[in-house]
Amino acid sequence: MRPIIQLALDILEIDRGIQIAKEALEGGIDWIEAGTPLIKSEGMNAVRLLRNEFPESTLLADMKIADTGALEVEMAAKAGADIVMILGEADDSTIADAVQSAHKYGIRLMADLMNVGNPVARAKELENLGIDIINIHYGIDQQMTGKTPVDIVSKIAEVVSIPVAAAGGLDAENAAQVVKAGAGIIIIGGNIIRSDNVTEAASRIRESVDNLEVTTKATSSAHEQIITLFKEASTPNITDAMHRKGAMRNIHPIVSDVKMVGKAITVQTFEGDWAKTVEAIETAEKGDVIVIYNGSPDIAPWGGLASLSCINRGIAGVVIDGAVRDVDEIRNLKFPLFATNIVPNAGDPKGFGEINAEIRCGGQDVKPGDYIIGDDNGVVVVPKEKAYEIARRANEVRKTEMRLYDEIKRGSTLSEILKLKKWEKY
Structure with a gap:
């Protein structure tokens, strides 16, 4: 039958x-x-x-x-x-x-x-x-x-x-x-x-x-599956899947129309000290994201030369709770970089700080190995222990929104579709 x-x-x-x-x-x-x-x-x-x-x-x-x-x-x-x-x-x-x-x-x-x-x-x-x-x-x-x-x-x-x-x-x-x-x-x-x-x-x-068309997919690691799923979802999809959590505050894309997904290499440093931020490029592996807490919006620990070095190493992107400079070079490179501010001046490589310690960046706790996703909307942190589940949930959010877009295109409004007045809290 x-x-x-x-x-x-x-x-x-x-x-x-x-x-x-x-x-x-x-x-x-x-x-x-x-x-x-x-x-x-x-x-x-x-x-x-x-x-x-x-x-x-x-x-x-x-x-x-x-x-x-x-x-x-x-x-x-x-x-x-x-x-x-x-x-x-x-x-x-x-x-x-x-x-x-x-x-x-x-x-x-x-x-x-x-x-x-x-x-x-x-x-x-x-x-x-x-x-x-x-x-x-x-x-x-x-x-x-x-x-x-x-x-x-x-x-x-x-x-x-x-x-x-x-x-x-x-x-x-x-x-x-x-x-x-x-x-x-x-x-x-x-x-x-x-x-x-x-x-x-x-x-x-x-x-x-x-x-009975059974397609046998090539097996991939859990990490590869997570990366693929996060690339399909937007950062708003992901924060929705996390019950509106995980988004970094005051971290903005320096380069538009680029997507960043990878595991975190963390850097804790001090105002203007760019030694550990650059050293992290050698610590990171291909596909990783370097996440930096620098503590100052006025002195840049990062610029164009460091970005080019990342491209040579296959680094997926950089997030800085702090400033960046050389943005014209970085934009020409189309390198995914997110920061709190843009300034012309840099500090000095003094060597203070740590690589791969738990840090706080953009108001979010970040541990080495957590998944970092960035796009034109901003940056989201997903704890590594929950990454697969959140990636799956984010794509369910994405599918739901695709359907809603289709219904709105037919002439309805979002409020009408979701019956918002019916579900308001009394």
Whole structure:
């Protein structure tokens, strides 16, 4: 049978959800899911409106039922759902109650295995309890740490005879992988609903799962993946992903239209002393960013000769909590450099300070190895321990904004799209 593509409408606004579903149906998706955020935002009215708008489509309500199984199944069924989602870790009594209610109203139950300790064993138990579909699901926060359902699908498909669904960061590449592993239902959220061309994104996934076009990517290190992801996101995307944190204060780009991404080599020095700042060029490796605290906006510890030296060594850029000079030379070199001020005078190489000590630059703590991203908006620091997760989250922010841009181009305003008045704090 042809794999089923289920569209997860994990957004807050029902009118946006309806429009996205229309565009996705044109691209070849099969089932429509009222996602948990949509149901929490709009209630059962979201299910009713989707049913009225798409009377011929299979409609799933992702209720994530954990208790009162019969009551919540009844709510969703009466609102028009064909399938209702229940948590696989719910108590057996809740599962049994939900199954009985589903039979009463002639609908099906899908069990979500998110956070289940032993998903293979639990999948078999759920089948025996009367569940109709097993969903192997890694939630959004888990996806941001790199987890996908690909590896576990085949194990569960071997032990159950009911349909298996898979969800969690799937795209045109890994969707085909989970189909080959045994999943018959592919649940796609962000990679369709956050696209600026929903129909095209859905079509790519449709073609991939129908033709089982599994693309084997060349393996890359975690660092390489992080660099690639940060290059795709802007510094505003990254600060949004960090809950509006991480941005350096009063640090501005000296060269426009350049992007800087790399791991920090830190320099702590004193007013006008440029010895350690220049010595750091030999300490840094290709692709690193030199981050300097100099403490003075009036005396430059950096200039054109040091910038040229960085280019020869493959240094990705420099950030200075302090001043810079020779900016005409630096701009001609198109070297990524960020500083607090521009002055003509330099200090002297006295040799005070340290390389690769924890410093404070632009009001942010910076440790050696932290990721530094700079563009025309400014500079952001991402702790190395959280870099992969933040890079993934930043790209989800970027995708969301791409979709919003598309909707605004159609004539809406940002306030209208996001229903800002509805969500104002009372």
